[in-house]
Amino acid sequence: MAVAEKQFQNYVDGKWTDAASGDTFESLVPATGEALGSFPRSAAADVDRAVEAAKAAFEEWRLVPAPERGNVLFRFARLLEEQKDELTELMSREMGKVLAEAGGDVQEAIDMSVYMAGEGRRLFGQTTPSELRDKFQMSVRMPVGVVGAITPWNFPIAIPAWKLAPALVCGNTVVLKPAEDTPLLAKRFIELLGESGLPDGVVNLVQGYGEEAGDRLVRHPDVPIITFTGSRETGVLVTKNAADHLKHVHLELGGKNGIIVMDDADLDLAVEGIVWSAFGTSGQRCTAASRVIVHEAVYGELQKRLVARAEKMKIGPGWDPETDLGPVINQESLDKIHSYTGIGSGEGAKLLTGGEVASDGELGKGFYYRPTIFADVDPQMRIAQEEIFGPTTALIPVKSFDDAVRVTNGIRYGLSTAIFTADVNKAFRAMRDLQSGITYINAGTTGAEVHLPFGGTKDTGNGHREAGQAALDVFTEWKSIYVDYSGKLQRAQIDNVEQPAP
Numbered sequence: 001m002a003v004a005e006k007q008f009q010n011y012v013d014g015k016w017t018d019a020a021s022g023d024t025f026e027s028l029v030p031a032t033g034e035a036l037g038s039f040p041r042s043a044a045a046d047v048d049r050a051v052e053a054a055k056a057a058f059e060e061w062r063l064v065p066a067p068e069r070g071n072v073l074f075r076f077a078r079l080l081e082e083q084k085d086e087l088t089e090l091m092s093r094e095m096g097k098v099l100a101e102a103g104g105d106v107q108e109a110i111d112m113s114v115y116m117a118g119e120g121r122r123l124f125g126q127t128t129p130s131e132l133r134d135k136f137q138m139s140v141r142m143p144v145g146v147v148g149a150i151t152p153w154n155f156p157i158a159i160p161a162w163k164l165a166p167a168l169v170c171g172n173t174v175v176l177k178p179a180e181d182t183p184l185l186a187k188r189f190i191e192l193l194g195e196s197g198l199p200d201g202v203v204n205l206v207q208g209y210g211e212e213a214g215d216r217l218v219r220h221p222d223v224p225i226i227t228f229t230g231s232r233e234t235g236v237l238v239t240k241n242a243a244d245h246l247k248h249v250h251l252e253l254g255g256k257n258g259i260i261v262m263d264d265a266d267l268d269l270a271v272e273g274i275v276w277s278a279f280g281t282s283g284q285r286c287t288a289a290s291r292v293i294v295h296e297a298v299y300g301e302l303q304k305r306l307v308a309r310a311e312k313m314k315i316g317p318g319w320d321p322e323t324d325l326g327p328v329i330n331q332e333s334l335d336k337i338h339s340y341t342g343i344g345s346g347e348g349a350k351l352l353t354g355g356e357v358a359s360d361g362e363l364g365k366g367f368y369y370r371p372t373i374f375a376d377v378d379p380q381m382r383i384a385q386e387e388i389f390g391p392t393t394a395l396i397p398v399k400s401f402d403d404a405v406r407v408t409n410g411i412r413y414g415l416s417t418a419i420f421t422a423d424v425n426k427a428f429r430a431m432r433d434l435q436s437g438i439t440y441i442n443a444g445t446t447g448a449e450v451h452l453p454f455g456g457t458k459d460t461g462n463g464h465r466e467a468g469q470a471a472l473d474v475f476t477e478w479k480s481i482y483v484d485y486s487g488k489l490q491r492a493q494i495d496n497v498e499q500p501a502p
């Protein structure tokens with residue numbers, strides 16, 4: 001697919017515009033290092049204009065009936081469907097993932113938009129009886145205002161949809177600051193949303209860097225909600241910088257997800273699950289399985305099968321249908337991933353396969369890393385504790401189920417966990433005892449569907465969830481409404497005391 005190098009713009013109040021400074025940055029193709037286009041390097045002044053537009057648009061958008069807001073999302077889903085092939089191919093180019101996964105990313109956005117479009121006819125609140133006669137009461141969800149959405153590059157179409165679809169159907173307006181590694185996909189996303197019939201100013205796009213554009217959004221007094229997906233370190237910064245305005249902060253941060261393989265597991269299935277979860281998207285998922293906790297009885301056999309599978313993976317550009325493993329996002333990422341190979345070896349872990357940059361022939365132009373497996377990893381080693389965000393996984397032997405649970409839980413993060421076992425009792429104990437927002441039984445750590453809550457415990461976030469009904473809690477505030485039709489003053493907690501509770 002040829003996307004000629006071009007200059008792209010921000011989208012503010014329904015118009016395409018440059019950054020006030022005129023500064024730009026480039027988006028690179030990770031498979032080849034070529035530039036895809038240049039984008040506005042936005043700063044505070046650009047964010048301020050976008051927020052002003054979103055704030056003004058909110059006054060009208062919040063009054064549009066929710067089913068009508070939902071209809072916009074239905075149209076958006078249809079446009080995404082029509083453009084699915086184009087977006088898939090573009091994603092394999094700008095972000096690097098293989099076609100099947102890129103298609104899945106777009107499909108996730110379609111599914112989320114359809115799900116949230118339907119929410120336009122629900123947005124359920126509660127009605128309850130009153131303790132007094134002739135009185136009615138209910139709770140309703142209210143939109144909050146301008147949402148600042150800061151999205152990552154690893155799911156460049158899906159995650160903007162996770163955030164924007166619920167934000168919009170609830171009646172909020174949005175300023176999106178996408179990752180600087182995937183600005184063209186964000187531009188296409190916003191363009192299609194605009195074509196779906198959103199009034200000007202309801203959605204705005206500000207391209208640029210986190211420390212410049214993102215930071216202003218986080219601190220802007222007229223942005224009451226920040227939703228951020230990214231690293232733990234940036235999540236802490238976002239929380240601190242949003243605190244002066246007591247913003248709602250929704251965070252989706254790191255993971256160090258573990259797959260447990262018990263002695264009674266179907267090993268072929270476990271190997272498939274591990275390969276998909278550890279090496280899919282080149283390990284650049286917050287749900288990636290970067291630890292495999294294996295019962296000692298099957299440890300040797302699992303190693304053998306896993307290494308054989310990993311060594312068969314074909315490395316290449318995402319758009320080549322033969323490719324199993326695409327590039328990682330950029331040089332900095334490649335360096336970080338490789339530095340963890342050094343760290344793991346230095347800590348005494350045994351490198352079974354991989355552990356090097358793949359640079360034969362054409363691969364030398366891009367950012368490729370071989371699928372990497374360490375064995376004999378101690379649970380306290382850095383490669384078993386820190387998020388690497390690359391195709392590297394660590395095998396940790398354990399003696400029992402209880403050991404496996406203890407090791408799986410022995411990290412700061414709590415996004416996704418999995419267990420392969422044929423024992424239903426162990427499966428149910430795992431569902432109860434694994435400390436994570438998501439647990440899979442006989443599947444890898446990846447594969448969330450849009451209608452269940454997505455998010456993690458511990459340092460993966462701050463208690464919020466996106467997707468499903470839980471997303472509505474991020475983007476609305478409850479209002480409780482009391483309607484007294486008795487015609488007289490009735491005092492709650494006072495006038496009903498003649499019949500106290502027994």
Ligand code: UN1
Nearest residue numbers: 155285286287446447448
């Ligand atoms: C992420 O890795 O940031 O379940 C999101 C999954 C995907 C989404 C992952 N559907 O892993």
